[in-house]
Amino acid sequence: MAYMESLRLFCRVVELGSITSGGRDVRLTPAVASKRIKELEEHLGVRLFNRTTRSLTPTEAGKRFYQEALRILEVVEEAESVVAQFSGRPRGTLKITAPLAAGRLIIAPLVPDFVEVHPEIDVQMRMSDRRVDILADGLDLAFFVGTPSDSSLKMRKIAGVERVLCASPSYLDRYGTPRVPQDLMGKHNCLLLRYPRSPEYFWTLNTESGFRKFEVSGKYDADDSEVLLNWALDHRGIVNKPRFEVAEHLRTGALVEILPEAHPMAAIFGCLYPHKKLQDPKVRLLVDFITERGQAYLGAHV
Template identity: 60%
Template sequence: MSYLESLRVFVRVVELGSITAGGRDLRLSPAVASNRIKDLENRYGVRLLNRTTRKLTPTEIGRAFYDHARRVIETLDEAEALVSGFSGRPQGVIRLTAPLGLGRRLIAPLIPAFCAANPGVDIRLRLSDRSVNIVEDAIDLAFFLGEPEDSALKWRRIAPCPRVLVAAPAYLEAAGTPAHPDDLASHNCLLLRYPRSPEYYWTLQTPEGPRKMMVQGRFDTDDGDVLTHWALEGHGIANRPAYEVSADIEAGRLVRVLPDHPPLPSQFGCLTPHRRLQDPKVRLFADYAMRELKPLF
């Protein structure tokens, strides 16, 4: 493995906080990734990482070395992007992230055809309903439901994503069907939550305008598909993107709740660091995704 490849390993290990995670991201075994770090330490005669059974952190010199190494990798990536842009043959890795359900249903099916048309490009797709730090995690393109808060990122809106409140017929028979938004206070609302998530509420559309409803339930999860599964099993009311539950509504497995007061639609789009969008392969995938996904909404 070349010196530059060892630098890539070191940078990803620091960013992901784990030799195992850093190696996995680069498709290397933990043993190989660990050896790459040791090679760098032996080359310079310094310890770059402090290792304990629970935590891995860069030493003082390791942090300074990381800052420089990352700039080297970024410069190399930019040079590669420039060359591939002139050659018309995109090359390299695109790192994507998306929420679990959206990623499974909408993003993952796009990847095989894109890679077939662009054989020099590899895709790394990471799915999670938790928030991610796009810059720290070196994400090229993040598909997103909601309104982005970080103005340092480039936001490309794809389409509004309607949302619906749904519950199983059995749940409504047992607990009653809400007739007004205030009735949600007496129902088990199935909540999407994760550590450090903001205070939870649903914003419903009313004749007087959007209304923020503080809702609560007996259990929550950080996986949107689990919410849908709980709703199908009759455990409560869920707030879901319409495209995820449309087949269940059509089949009668789920019923729309408060159809005259639907949740505000989410904005569906993609986020990328401004610098990454200059990379032809990233821009190419973003354009391709927008073209393929917009008609679905």
């Protein structure tokens, strides 16, 4: 098993470009990770990386070994998945990611419950509002709220998610309440979720002729959805949010829904995973677990 762990470490170092980052990904300190890589090179009798003070890149031998190591890890993973179906006790590590709000409100509270039911499964969770590369990041599952782009990944829809436009009463008292979508354009501070290659440079709103894209703008934006919510609560502008994220604030009156007839296009709460993961029992178990309880959560927060 120690050799397999070294192979996993080596692959993550290649993919992340850093021994420190690769070690952290497999829960090893930089010193231990560096020692493991050196031992692997000594065992193979070749140098796997070109090292400078600024970069770490695989040698030709390292590139070739990386491709073969990936094949070995995939075969072992598939074999373990097959055996796990016979044992009835899935084990191993699941690496998952989720957007910040959905991760904090829905996924994270359920992870300990899942592990309690399946104690031989470890869950490593990462949260970010940025799009992730599941294959490059070595992830098993990526939960999302939105509309995923076409890809070779398998998608499972968990639930539909209503979106709402809302702002604080103080903001609306100061700047007026929009009556039609066109009022948003240039007249209001729209709080936008933006990051490199972000899809949200516009809001898709319902109109008499169907859904239409509106190029809205604002004085500031962020790549963290919770920052946008806090700005809205601080009377800084209008935010476009999944209803479950703002349900409590709408109930207390801290935020007010606007343009209900011109509501934003609904989103999907779901997950993406590589096709090969379909045979992994622990992946199916977690997806089923989150689906059942996630649907219940969303049903109670509308």
